[in-house]
Amino acid sequence: MSYEDLEVWRRSARLSATLYQQMKDLRDFGFRDQLTRSGLSIPSNIAEGYERDSDKEIARFLTYAKGSAGELRTQILIGIEAGYVEKPDGQQWADEALQLGRMLGALIQRHKRE
Template sequence: MAYENLDVWKRSSRLCVDIYKTLAQLKDHGFKDQLTRSALSIPSNLAEGLERESGKEQKRFVSIARGSAAELKTQIYIGIEIGYITKDKGQLWIREIKDINAMIQGLMKSFDRFPSS
C-alpha cells in the first residue's frame, strides 16, 4: 500500500506543515522544536512503517505515529495554556489529531484483518 495515497498520511502531513508555518516566528525554540518534532513524527512514521516488509514492523511504526499524535495533542494543550497557540487554532489542530488518530486506529485494525507477514 502506497503511503502517499492514504488520507491519514496526507492529513497528518498537512497538519505538520500548518504547525511549522504557524510557529515559524515563535522565539521559544525548545518548545517549538518539541512540538514540530512530534508533528513531523506522525507522517514520517506512517511512511516508514508502510514501507516495511513485515506486518509486525508496519504495525509498530504506525503505533509510534499514534503515540506521536498523543504527544502532539498534549503539547498543543500546553501551548494554548501558556499563550503560544491561539485557542481557536489549537482546538482546530486537536480536532484534526482526533480524526487522524481514528484513521490510524483503523489502519492498525486492517493489519489484524489482512496480515502481510
C-alpha cells in the first residue's frame, strides 16, 4: 500500500493545501509560516514514514505527524482568538486536525502491532 492510498494522507494533504490558499494574504508572516508548516508536516511525515523499511519506522513518523496535527489544531485555535482566522473556517480546520490525529493514533497502533 502506498501512502497516497491512505485516507489520512489524502485528507491531511487537502487540509494543508487549503491552509496555504486561505492564509496567503495574512500579513503576520511568522504566524502564517508556522501554521502552514505544521499543516504541511502532517502529510509529509506520513509519506516519509511509508517510504521507510519497517513498521517501527512508519510508526515513528506517524507519531511525528500526529504531533503536528496537535500543533496545527492549537495554532488554528489561537488564530481564531487573534482574529487571523474566521471562526467557522477555523473550527472546521481544527475539527479536521483533531480527526486526523485520531486516525493517525489508530494507524500508529496498527504498525506497532505488526
